Amino acid sequence: MTHPVTAAVYGTGSWGTAFGMVLADAGCRVTLWGRRKEIADAVNNDRVNPDYFPDVELPATLRATTDPAEAAAGADFTVLAIPSQTLRENLAAWAPRLAPDTVLVSLMKGVELGTAKRMSEVIEEVAGVSPDRVAVVTGPNLAREIVGRMPAAAVVACRDEEVGRRLQTACHTPYFRPYTNTDVVGCELGGAVKNVIGLAVGIADGMGLGDNAKGSLITRGLAETTRLGLAMGADPLTFAGLAGLGDLVATCSSPLSRNHTFGTNLGRGMTLQETIAVTKQTAEGVKSCESVLDLARRHGVDMPITETVVSIVHEGKPPLVALKELMSRSAKPERH
Ligand SMILES: NC(=O)C1=CN([C@@H]2O[C@H](COP(=O)(O)OP(=O)(O)OC[C@H]3O[C@@H](n4cnc5c(N)ncnc54)[C@H](OP(=O)(O)O)[C@@H]3O)[C@@H](O)[C@H]2O)C=CC1
Numbered sequence: 441m442t443h444p445v446t447a448a449v450y451g452t453g454s455w456g457t458a459f460g461m462v463l464a465d466a467g468c469r470v471t472l473w474g475r476r477k478e479i480a481d482a483v484n485n486d487r488v489n490p491d492y493f494p495d496v497e498l499p500a501t502l503r504a505t506t507d508p509a510e511a512a513a514g515a516d517f518t519v520l521a522i523p524s525q526t527l528r529e530n531l532a533a534w535a536p537r538l539a540p541d542t543v544l545v546s547l548m549k550g551v552e553l554g555t556a557k558r559m560s561e562v563i564e565e566v567a568g569v570s571p572d573r574v575a576v577v578t579g580p581n582l583a584r585e586i587v588g589r590m591p592a593a594a595v596v597a598c599r600d601e602e603v604g605r606r607l608q609t610a611c612h613t614p615y616f617r618p619y620t621n622t623d624v625v626g627c628e629l630g631g632a633v634k635n636v637i638g639l640a641v642g643i644a645d646g647m648g649l650g651d652n653a654k655g656s657l658i659t660r661g662l663a664e665t666t667r668l669g670l671a672m673g674a675d676p677l678t679f680a681g682l683a684g685l686g687d688l689v690a691t692c693s694s695p696l697s698r699n700h701t702f703g704t705n706l707g708r709g710m711t712l713q714e715t716i717a718v719t720k721q722t723a724e725g726v727k728s729c730e731s732v733l734d735l736a737r738r739h740g741v742d743m744p745i746t747e748t749v750v751s752i753v754h755e756g757k758p759p760l761v762a763l764k765e766l767m768s769r770s771a772k773p774e775r776h
């Protein structure tokens with residue numbers, strides 16, 4: 441490309457804003473799309489996103505608009521950073537205006553309810569593009585740390601290696617180090633299922649179950665993620681990487697994680713409604729635990745931790761009862 445790389449980022453929430461900043465710091469010309477004019481105006485006039493990062497000065501090269509067509513114009517990369525369950529409806533409205541040959545990039549870590557589709561599958565279907573033009577950015581990337589330009593590594597996954605390398609270059613900064621991977625299925629599953637395991641670890645932390653429980657949940661959570669991945673054709677090694685273990689560790693150990701915090705509140709005894717009421721941002725695992733379990737059943741895979749999270753979050757099972765059931769499952773070899 442001879443012109444400066446141009447990116448449209450749909451979503452002025454935590455990760456859209458933070459990743460837009462990464463792209464701008466890497467030298468791209470970036471336009472954020474947001475549904476609220478007051479945020480777009482504040483980004484353009486005051487270089488701040490008042491609702492998500494009021495204390496962070498955004499790069500002057502980061503612009504914002506509420507007009508999806510204006511954001512889309514000439515974009516080499518079209519980056520999607522909205523809640524997973526809203527993607528289909530939003531993208532259907534934006535798709536006719538997307539720049540020809542743009543690469544669609546998913547930042548989202550969820551699985552669609554009802555269809556059990558991964559976000560890249562929804563993108564391919566709704567935008568009518570080949571998998572070679574769809575990429576995923578994932579890994580241990582808590583947005584609050586990224587806007588502080590604290591160091592992090594990430595994975596850029598795309599079936600087409602050349603497209604992956606172009607996106608890697610477009611978002612590589614001194615504090616953000618992206619690696620490429622062609623295993624899109626594994627990278628997306630890693631991101632979606634870690635949110636569910638993050639809820640489980642949060643619940644355990646809220647109940648005061650200790651660090652052995654945390655280590656056990658992280659490890660057995662990774663085991664069930666890998667089982668699902670294998671059944672879906674992913675490379676098991678992906679789950680030992682940034683999209684798997686890396687993201688799982690960051691989410692399960694950080695109070696900045698919305699999923700972990702959501703689980704902690706439940707584990708401390710808040711009701712689901714009370715927990716939803718105090719959660720200001722997107723905690724994808726709350727909805728995606730059901731679609732992940734749906735995926736597991738479609739593929740005949742046993743995911744006991746995911747099943748337990750669904751039973752607590754959506755079926756009102758008391759965490760102590762769920763814990764007792766999880767611990768009394770039949771004994772088995774570690775690898776089965
Ligand atoms: N935050 C993080 O650290 C990371 C998040 N992710 C993933 O990124 C994705 C986005 O999450 P994140 O940015 O954190 O979420 P936030 O809740 O911080 O922001 C969500 C954004 O989507 C907008 N939005 C909400 N509902 C709709 C809708 N129905 N139609 C259009 N826009 C909507 C919000 O607009 P408004 O402000 O007007 O409500 C906001 O701009 C998730 O899948 C998450 O798992 C991945 C890595 C890191």
Ligand SMILES: O=C(CO)COP(=O)(O)O
Nearest residue numbers: 579580581582697698699
């Ligand atoms: O995906 C994330 C970090 O990589 C963000 O996690 P939460 O959505 O739980 O905040």
